[in-house]
Amino acid sequence: MINLTNSAxxxxxxxxSGSPDPVDGLRIKVEAGGCAGYQYRMGLVREGEPDDTVIEREGVKLYIDNSSHELLAGTTIDYVVAVQGSGFTFDNPNAQSSCSCGKSFG
Known part of the structure; x- marks a missing residue:
């Protein structure tokens, strides 16, 4: 299960609601890359893929592909507003290491 904080x-x-195009939900995935081995990717999508895991919370659908699901299990996603910049953060219990920016993990 992936958790979204209220802020996220x-x-x-x-x-x-601000998208000019129709949007059905948010895709969250993990790809090889970043400075620690894997990096998080997020983006609005019109529809999910047939093999996606779909998690819905308060009308928001999250689409996670099968290869990312295991790497994201138990992750809490937050949205932080800070002086250094605002953005999503990931508290991933599967990460054995992470980079200082928090956008990639190993």
Missing amino acids: LNAVQTAI
């Missing part, structure tokens, strides 16, 4: 949920709802 509000940020996603705002992005969906």
Whole structure:
């Protein structure tokens, strides 16, 4: 299960409602790359893929592909507003290491 904090949920709802194109939800995936081995990718999508895991919270659908699901299990996603910049953060219990920016893990 992937968890969204209320702050992250509000940020996603705002992005969906502000999109000029029809949006069904948010895709979250893990790809090889970044300075620690894997990197997080997120983006609004019109529809999910047939083999996606779909998690819904308060009307927001999260689409996670099968290869990313295991790497994201138990992750909490937050949206933080800070002086250094605002953005999503990931608290991933599967990460054995992470880079200082928090956007990649190993």
